[in-house]
Amino acid sequence: MEFESTLFVVMCWKRAPFLRIIVPLVAGIILQLYTPLYPALYFALAGSCIAAVLAFRYLPLQWRFTAAWLPGTFIFILICCCGGLLLHKADLRHSKGFYGYSSTNDTPLYLLRINEPPQETPRSFKTIAQVVAVHRLGEWMPVKGYLLLYTGKDSGSQVLRYGDELIVRKRPETVKFNGNPGAFDYQQFLVRQQVYQQLYLRPQDFYRLPNNRGQPVQQLLLQAKEYCLSNLKKYIGNGPEAGMAEALLIGYRQDLDREVVRSYSNTGIVHVIAISGMHLAMLYGTLLWLLQWLPVHRWINITKAVIVLLVLWGFALLTGASASVLRSAVMFTGITIGRFILYRHSSIYNTLAASATMLLCFNPYLVADAGFQLSYLAVLGILLFYQPVYQLLQCKYRWADWLWQMISVSLAAQISTTPVSLFYFHQFPNYFLPANLLAVPLSTLIIYGEVILLFIAPFGGAAVWLGKTLKYLIFLMNSCVGWIGELPGALIRNIHCSLAQTLLLYLLIAGLALWLLVKFRPGLWTGLFCTWAFLIVRVHRIMICRQQCSLIVYNVPAYTAIDCVKGNNVQFAGNDSVWQLPVAQQLLNARSDLRVQTGSIATFQRYGRFLSFQGKKLLIIDSMLPRRLPPEKFRTNYILLTCNPPVSIHRVSDFYTFDTLILATSNSSWRIRKWKSECEMMRIRYYSIGEQGAFVLKLR
Structure with a gap:
């Protein structure tokens, strides 16, 4: 029996050749992602592997038989090298045309092109801009790269559109990680999107050129998206139901209500409001049903394939081409070509591995994308575990069998995605099964209803009634999901999985x-x-x-937030009002990551703006210093300058003897620059939280 099972695994492995490619490819990409190596090393290692494989053919037959595993090992290493080289090549900073290498000491002129429609934030508009050229030595030099672009709401950014070109005279700034324990590393997230710097523009910082340089296909997709959004808002309304309708149909999440998103997250069905493989599977099935009346003929089958692929990829691009959508699009592309053009049916495991290989060759940074990982793991889990779970129970009635099928699919996907979900989100929804059984059928019905609504929107009357029906269905779904999410024990929080x-x-x-x-x-x-x-x-x-024992000064703009941590206890020092703001979630995440809770610490003492912890003293200066000098300098280990105090470093050194000066982000940028310059002149050690991240002092 053990021999037969081993033979079964080996046969499955051999029937899916792309499985033997994707494993070393992912290994090479991950190696380069976390331990970057020089390309010369990869080329040398790859060349050695190729030479070894070629030399193996000339060995005596007996030796080749005994060491038959060697060529496979060399090929494995060769593909690993290819994965590392792919990631190195994908990093635009390694390209000679990267705009960061084209700047001079003076502030240059940049030619930027808006790469996507600006999104409104509370204080500004945000978008991604492509750096097209840099003006250097009297001429424009073409360059590569992307910027995170912010424009104030008073700077005319509300009229900016996709494809607009701007001439900018301002040096970009590096996107920094706030360094708070347990915080989301936004810097690394942007790096994986090929965005390395950001730019804040005021009206006098840029000039918009009259011509629009947007690609016609993308312009068409944006017009289609605008048609969808305008009609959904027109017939469903402007409330949370319209935001949910937009997210369900085309993945537009800007109008989603936060409480609604929290409810779907607490019940483990956030995939319903994110365009995923489920949506493309529905679209693919609908297209096959609509085209089934066409006769079977070679050229007609080719026409079917072209129609299916155009619609699938058009929808994928319309919704933003997320990792899960790209996975489904590539998979269905392979299935469609095999079915209608090549008349072949390949292994689904091979198709899955082939789609992953193609996407990683196109963008190797996808390997670190949570959506990419969850999408492939969910499909793999369904392929592996659906049938074994389904066969555990035999249902006599059709409705019961249909219900058990849905449960089996949810359980199979949950088995394979739970570890990654715990790693990223640190929580587990206990009621994911009833939530899925409710939301998936309802959302499917709503999506089909929205498609019909868009088709009949020009006719008015029927669209009004259908819009009202969809609004009530969405309200029903949101209410039921919200009720499930508020049930006792609905969510297990603070699960830490390294x-x-x-x-x-x-x-x-x-x-x-x-x-x-x-x-x-x-x-x-x-x-x-x-x-x-x-x-x-x-x-x-x-x-x-x-x-553990540490003192943490958090990177929190406009506020002072300090935690003293010892063991599993923590005591807070700073502005208590920070807990009433959204930024408080960062502090809670840090405490969750450190596994601490509020408690008394014997070695913690606080007297006004001075605190002592584990023998270390920290003085907080947030206002003007006294006019008179003390008879004797006060000794402290650290001084925290926060909330923009009107002081100079010379004056501070007249009052205090200290080891390190800490500059908080609540100070203005010009004052921080002034303090840093003074510290460098006086050879005083300083730590700038805005540049270096949260100040974390390990005391044990």
């Missing part, structure tokens, strides 16, 4: 699956080993948290 624990969970799932599904006994031992390893990692992390 990268090592996530990998161990997947090894555990793989081992148990091999043991239960194909009777592969080593899978059981693998699962038991991973369980023990997981517990050891967990206990180790708990012991580290119990022994």
Whole structure:
């Protein structure tokens, strides 16, 4: 039995050749992502592997038979090298035409092109701009690169459109990570989008050229999106129902209500309001049903394939081409070509691996995209576990069988996506099954209704009634999901799963699956080993948290926020009003990451603007210093300058003796520059939170 199960696994592996490519390709990309290597090393290693494979053919037959595994190993390493080179090549900073290498000491002129419609934020408009050229040495030099562009609401940005070109005389700034413990690394997120710098523009900083340089296809897609949005708002309204309708149909999330998003997140069905593979599967099935009346003929089948592919890719581009949508589009493209043009049906596992390989070759940064990971893991889980779960229960009635099928799909997808979800989101929705059973059918009905609404929108009367019906259906779905999300025990929060624990969970799932599904006994031992390893990692992390001791000055604009952490307890020092603001979530995330809760610490003492912790003293200066000098300087370890105090470093040094000066982000940029210049002249050690991130002092 064990031999048969091993043979089954080997046969499945051989029938999906792209599986043997995607594994080393992903390994090479991840290696380059976290431990960057020089391209010369990859080329040398790849050349050695090619030479070794060629030389292997000339070895004696006996040696080739004994070491038959060697060529496969060399090819594995070769593909790993290709993955690393792909990621290195994808980084525009390694390109000779990158705009960052074209600037001079003077502030240059940049020619920018708006790459997407500006989005409104509370204080500004935000968009991505392509850097087309830089004016240097009296001429325009073509360059590559993208910027995160902000324009104030009083700077005419409300009239900016996709394709507009701007001439800008302002030096871009590097996007910085705030450095708060447990915070989302927005800098790395933008790097993976090929955006490395940002630019804040005022009216006098730019000039808009009269001609629009947008691509015609993209202009057409934007017009189609605008048609959808305007008609949905016209017939459904401007409330939360319209925002949900926009998200369901075309993935437009700007008008989504925050409470609605929180409800869907708490119930584990946020995939419903994000354009995913489910939407493309519905579209693909609908297209096949609409085209089934056409006769079977080679040229007609080619026409079918062209129609299906045009609609699929048009919808994918219309919705923003997220990772999950691209995955589905590539998969259905392969299936369509095989079915209607080549008349072949390949292994679904091979198609899945082939689509991932193509997308990673196009954009290797997708390997670190949560949507990309969850999308492929969900499909893989359904392929592997749906049938075994479905066969656990036999239902006599059709409605019961249909219900059990939906439950089986949800369970299969949840098995494969739970470890990654815990790693990224640190929570588990207990009621994901009833929420899925309610939201998926309703959302499917709503999506089809919206498509019909857009077709009949020019006729008015029927569209009004259909719009009202859809509004009530969306209201019903939102209300039911909100009610499920508020039930007791709906969500388990603060689940911390490290990268090592996530990998161990997947090894555990793989081992148990091999043991239960194909009777592969080593899978059981693998699962038991991973369980023990997981517990050891967990206990180790708990012991580290119990022994931690640190002082943290958070990177919070306009406010002072300090945490003193010892073991599992934390005490706060700073502006209490910060807890009433949205930025308080960053502090809560940090405490969750550190596994601490508010409690008394014996070594913590606070006297006004002075605090002492574990033998270290911190003085907070947020106002003007006294006019008279003290008879003796006060000794402290750290001084925090916050809330823009009108002081000079010379004056501070007259009052205090200190080791390090900490400059908070609540100070104005010009004052921080002035203080830094004074510190450098006086050779005083300083730490700028705005540039270096949150100040974290380890005291143990």
